[in-house]
Amino acid sequence: MLRIGLLTSGGDCQALNATMRGIVKTLENNVGADNLEIYGFEDGYQGLIY
8 A cells, every 4th residue: 555645735726726737647647546545735835733
């Protein structure tokens, strides 16, 4: 099982949604959706700690 966490800064950023989608799609294609867990953290490190 591969676990990936995506951490964002919490601010506006151009193409951030497309970048996150690309990361998820690439991981699904290379690893397989059954062996993959992806977590998203909002508001930078504060969201990670929460």
